[in-house]
Amino acid sequence: MLFNSINFAIFLPIVFALYWLLQNKNLLYQNILLLIASYFFYASWDCRFLFLLIFSTLLDYFTGIKMYEARKPGMKAFWFWLSIGINLGFLGFFKYYNFFADSFAESLSLLGIKANFWTLKVILPVGISFYTFHGLSYVIDIYKGRIKPERNFIDYAVFVSFFPLLVAGPIERATHLLPQIKSGRKFDYTKSVDGLRQILWGLFKKVVIADNCAEYANNIFNHSLNYSGSTLLIGAIFFAFQIYADFSGYSDIALGVARLFGIDLLRNFSFPYFSRDIAEFWRRWHISLTTWFRDYLYIPLGGSRGGTWMKVRNTFIIFIVSGFWHGANWTFIFWGVLNAIYFLPLLLLNRNRNNLEIVAQGRYFPTGNELIRIASTFSLTVLAWIFFRAENVGHALSYIRKIFSLSLFSKPEGVAFIGSNQPCAIVSVVIFFILIEWAGRERQFALAHLGLKWPGVLRYSFYLAIGLFIFYFAGSKQQFIYFQF
Structure with missing residues (x-):
C-alpha cells in the first residue's frame, strides 16, 4: 500500500478515527489496533511475507528476554549470536544470495573455471532491511546492557512494525520509540x-x-x-x-x-x-541509517580514535557497508567507495565537523x-x-x-x-x-x-x-x- 495511493487515503482516516475513539480506553487497545493496522498495511503488499516479519519480531523478542535472564556469559552470547545470525541469514538470503552466487561464478570464469551456480528468482520482501535493523539495534542494546528487554509483546511488535516506518524507515531505536508506545497518548490538535x-x-x-x-x-x-x-x-x-x-x-x-x-x-x-561539504551531507542525509552505522559499526571498530590507518580503514568499511546495505549490485559498492574517497580528506585534515x-x-x-x-x-x-x-x-x-x-x-x-x-x-x-x-x-x-x-x-x-x-x-x-x- 503506497502512501500516495487511494487505498492509503481510505486506510489512514479509518485507523485514525478508531485509534482516537480508544484514547479513553486501555492503552493496550490502541496498541493492538496499531499492530493490526500495521500487519494489514504490510500484508496488502504481499501477505506471504507477513510471516517473515512476525517471525523476526518473535525471534528478537524472545532472544532479548533470554539474554537478559542468562546467568552465564556464554549463554548470553549464545542467544545474542542466534538472533544476529538468523536475522542476517534471512537478510542475506533474500537480498544477496544471487549476487554472491553470480559474483563467485564470474570470479571463477576469470580463472578459466566454468561454474554454473543455481540462482533463484527471489522476491525481496519490502522493508526487510529496515525492520531487520530495528531488531538488530534492540538485541545489541540489550546485549551491551543499555536497555532491558520489553516484556509486553504487543508493545514490542508495534515498535518493530509501526506502519508509517515499516517499509522504508526511519530506522528507529528502542530507547526512542518504545517509551512512546508504552505511554498514554492524548489527541493533540496542534x-x-x-x-x-x-x-x-x-x-x-x-x-x-x-x-x-x-x-x-x-x-x-x-x-x-x-x-x-x-x-x-x-x-x-x-x-x-x-x-x-x-x-x-x-x-x-x-x-x-x-x-x-x-x-x-x-x-x-x-x-x-x-x-x-560531504561530511555535512552525510549528517543530513538518511540520518537514521547514518547514525545506526556510526553507533553499531563505526564506533565499535574504533571510530576515528586510532591512527591514520584505522581512520582510513573504518571510513571505507562504513561507506562500503552502507553502499552494500542499499542493494546487491557492485554499483552500490562503488557508490560507497566514492563517498569514502570524498569524505576521507575532511577526516584526515580534521575538518569533518566544520x-x-x-x-x-x-x-x-x-x-x-x-x-x-x-x-x-x-x-x-x-x-x-x-x-x-x-x-x-x-x-x-x-x-x-x-x-x-x-x-x-x-x-x-x-x-x-x-x-x-x-x-x-x-x-x-x-x-x-x-x-x-x-x-x-x-x-x-x-x-x-x-x-x-x-x-x-x-x-x-x-x-x-x-x-x-x-x-x-x-x-x-x-x-x-x-x-x-
Whole structure:
C-alpha cells in the first residue's frame, strides 16, 4: 500500500478515527489496533511475507528476554549470536544470495573455471532491511546492557512494525520509540495539524518532484548511448532531485502520519543538498541509517580514535557497508567507495565537523563562498548518484565518460524530455521546491513554520496551491525508490 495511493487515503482516516475513539480506553487497545493496522498495511503488499516479519519480531523478542535472564556469559552470547545470525541469514538470503552466487561464478570464469551456480528468482520482501535493523539495534542494546528487554509483546511488535516506518524507515531505536508506545497518548490538535502539513509537503515532494523527475531521468539513463554529455548531465541532476524528493518525501509522510497518532519518529533528512561539504551531507542525509552505522559499526571498530590507518580503514568499511546495505549490485559498492574517497580528506585534515550549523543561519541568502561550497558538494553528490542509478558499473563509467567529453558543451537533445508535462514547467516547479526548502531549512521540515504568521486566507491559499500542484502535476505513479532496499 503506497502512501500516495487511494487505498492509503481510505486506510489512514479509518485507523485514525478508531485509534482516537480508544484514547479513553486501555492503552493496550490502541496498541493492538496499531499492530493490526500495521500487519494489514504490510500484508496488502504481499501477505506471504507477513510471516517473515512476525517471525523476526518473535525471534528478537524472545532472544532479548533470554539474554537478559542468562546467568552465564556464554549463554548470553549464545542467544545474542542466534538472533544476529538468523536475522542476517534471512537478510542475506533474500537480498544477496544471487549476487554472491553470480559474483563467485564470474570470479571463477576469470580463472578459466566454468561454474554454473543455481540462482533463484527471489522476491525481496519490502522493508526487510529496515525492520531487520530495528531488531538488530534492540538485541545489541540489550546485549551491551543499555536497555532491558520489553516484556509486553504487543508493545514490542508495534515498535518493530509501526506502519508509517515499516517499509522504508526511519530506522528507529528502542530507547526512542518504545517509551512512546508504552505511554498514554492524548489527541493533540496542534501536533496533528503539524503532521498534516508535513504529509502535504511529503506528497508534494513525491508526486510532483520525484515522479516527474523520474520520467526524464529514466528516459535518459535507459537510453544513455543515444544522448550527448549535456543531456546525460541533466539526467543525472534529474535523478538527484528524484531520489531526494522520493525518499525525503516518504520520510516526511511517515513522520507526519506518526504525529497524527501522537508519536514522534526520528528525523531522517535535514536539507542535505544545502550542505557545504560531504561530511555535512552525510549528517543530513538518511540520518537514521547514518547514525545506526556510526553507533553499531563505526564506533565499535574504533571510530576515528586510532591512527591514520584505522581512520582510513573504518571510513571505507562504513561507506562500503552502507553502499552494500542499499542493494546487491557492485554499483552500490562503488557508490560507497566514492563517498569514502570524498569524505576521507575532511577526516584526515580534521575538518569533518566544520559545518555543524545550518547554512546561512538567521540570514536570507548565503555568502558567495557558501554558495560555491554548496554547489561543489552538490556536484560531487550528483556524480556519485550516477553509480547509484546505473544498471551496472560499466554503464556508470560510460555515462560519466560521456559527460566529461566534448559533447558536454552541445545543446541537450529535446527528444530526451518526453513526458506527461513540459520540461520547462517541471524545472519551474523544481525551482519553487528549492526555494521553499531554503526558506524552511532551519526547521524540522520546510512547511513547519512557513506561513504560520501569514493572514489565514493567504496561508490556506498557499496550502491549497500546493494541493493543486499535486493534482495538476501528478506524473505517472512510481514506487518509492527505497522500497527495494
